[in-house]
Amino acid sequence: DAKTTQPPSMDCAEGRAANLPCNHSTISGNEYVYWYRQIHSQGPQYIIHGLKNNETNEMASLIITEDRKSSTLILPHATLRDTAVYYCIVRSRSGGSNYKLTFGKGTLLTVNP
Amino acid sequence: DVKVTQSSRYLVKRTGEKVFLECVQDMDHENMFWYRQDPGLGLRLIYFSYDVKMKEKGDIPEGYSVSREKKERFSLILESASTNQTSMYLCASSFYRQNSGNTIYFGEGSWLTVV
Numbered sequence: 001d002a003k004t005t006q007p008p009s010m011d012c013a014e015g016r017a018a019n020l021p022c023n024h025s026t027i028s029g030n031e032y033v034y035w036y037r038q039i040h041s042q043g044p045q046y047i048i049h050g051l052k053n054n055e056t057n058e059m060a061s062l063i064i065t066e067d068r069k070s071s072t073l074i075l076p077h078a079t080l081r082d083t084a085v086y087y088c089i090v091r092s093r094s095g096g097s098n099y100k101l102t103f104g105k106g107t108l109l110t111v112n113p
Numbered sequence: 114d115v116k117v118t119q120s121s122r123y124l125v126k127r128t129g130e131k132v133f134l135e136c137v138q139d140m141d142h143e144n145m146f147w148y149r150q151d152p153g154l155g156l157r158l159i160y161f162s163y164d165v166k167m168k169e170k171g172d173i174p175e176g177y178s179v180s181r182e183k184k185e186r187f188s189l190i191l192e193s194a195s196t197n198q199t200s201m202y203l204c205a206s207s208f209y210r211q212n213s214g215n216t217i218y219f220g221e222g223s224w225l226t227v228v
Binding site for chain 2 (some may be wrong): 032033041042043044045046049051091092101102103
């Protein structure tokens with residue numbers, strides 16, 4: 001799986017949009033971009049994933065650049081409960097029992113009142 | 114919403130005890146996994162299962178066994194708990210869809226302390 005690079009930490013004011021960047025310049029054509037987050041002492045929570053088109057769900061939006069070498073996770077109205085470590089991962093789109101899930105250091109997002 | 118439920122959130126066991134960690138998923142997923150997560154070591158796969166009664170070793174299976182008698186349930190067994198098995202254990206499940214990839218969903222985690 002391709003390597004990703006994220007800033008170690010970011011701050012965001014409550015109610016504002018949080019934009020978390022991720023570089024994945026070595027991504028290959030068969031790899032998806034996934035985002036997870038992990039709140040202290042809890043299991044990782046799936047947020048969103050995409051291949052090349054922008055995606056939106058009830059939690060967040062994912063913007064992937066046209067060359068697919070970077071992406072941005074957007075939390076449109078951050079709340080204090082969004083404080084967590086956010087992980088950007090690229091994974092093969094293959095099926096079967098593909099279990100490889102390598103979390104890097106991620107970005108610690110702190111949402112401030 | 115996908116729900117992966119782990120039976121115990123916090124456990125304290127004695128060295129040598131047999132420990133059972135239970136996990137249930139409600140989305141009819143084919144694949145289920147057990148990981149452990151330790152500071153500085155990230156997520157490490159212990160075992161996974163791609164079908165009922167089928168299991169495969171992951172990266173660190175020593176000291177563990179698993180059971181999958183029903184599709185929705187995957188159990189992790191520590192045959193004789195040791196202090197180096199103190200960790201957070203994560204159950205996960207996934208399914209593959211041709212146009213959507215292979216998304217892994219995690220449970221809340223079980224914090225096991227072996228004394």
